[in-house]
Amino acid sequence: MPDTPVPSVTPRKAAQQLRSQKKVQTILDTTLTMLTEGPADQITTNAIAARAKISIGSLYQFFPNKEAIFYELFKRWLFQTLNALDEAGQALEDGLSKEECIDAILEALAGHPEINSRGHWQLRRAMGSSRELAELEAQHLQQILQRIIGLHAKISSQPPAELGQELALLQNQVTIACLQVLAMTDESANRARILGWCKKMLLLAFDFPELDRK
Template sequence: MIERPQEEQLRQVPQQARSQKRFNQILDAAAEVFAEVGYEAATTNAIAARASTSIGGLYRFFPNKLAIFHALAARYLEQVKELFTAFQVSEAAQLPLDSYISQVLDAFDQFVTATPGYRVVFVQSRFVSPDVLAMDADLNRQIAQQLETFFALRNPNLEPAQQALIATVCVEVASVLEILSLTRDQAFQKRVLAETKNLLIGYLQQYFPDQLSNPTKG
């Protein structure tokens, strides 16, 4: 039940193209299986089978089940980071706050919708078991750090601690509402997305005044 910390590392960072492919096959399979039955109920045999690998093959890359989860989380984290980075480098960064938020949330929504495994990993990583909970870092925290950079640019007067807090709140809220949105049909998803925008714009305009495209909502 308690795993030796070192063991969460990968056993072998795949170098060869062939290995790399196999590695990703396993991760894809794991995402599917985790999504379908949850982390605990997922079996390593099921993951290996879904990845068309042998169970022994799976254990060549991952020392144990938790390591698979970690690797999956790391992969998604990379993708989400890229998502946010892309925004800050793009011209979108120059938009009024509400437009910017709207676009970011749209992009996030599309990413999550298109990436079913994300949901499992980012949700379960926080709530399931201490093993999983003890994951290297709070993944959302890392995403929040990217937001901080953005906030710092928009309002240099904010204290760093306050920046961090606001960013964290935004990420938590956006995550949980995104997850909520996925619990029902597509119409519901759209409406929740709209509410999320409302919520965050209302919240952030307190800290970034005079950055809205339309001065008053009403």
């Protein structure tokens, strides 16, 4: 996954020693917890350092600002999400019904709190907080779209070339909406019912009978 160097959100240095790696992980975990609790614009580097029980100087050794922390979290989330989508694609064996395929996709994405939590959705919103972050997110999310296009090819008939990108965008947006709702209702007594509705919505998004007839 190639990165476009952007000085304003590039870590100052990579953590080489185990102690430094643990410190960076503590910064990232603390920031994600704080994102779970509230919006990104209320988070400051001073607050992150205080919550992580490290000095602000130690934080600045690795990250120049909070946007760089957001971007590092986003890269790690994207890496895990792409792996989950790849695993879902490998699980979609020939002969599975569309319903079984949708179950596999939801199990791969919604069942992992490390990629589908309240904090991660706040992180996605935070990626729009600066021009640099928004541009980097747009670049990287193309990789998710390509995975969605590949899943579409396994679930339903291949759409005409002129519709492929639009259908992938539609499927991606429906998938995002379902995952976001599931993340927000993780502890809800209604989760099973909501999961059922999400499956129906995804089945509609991935099922185009008029294409199957062509």
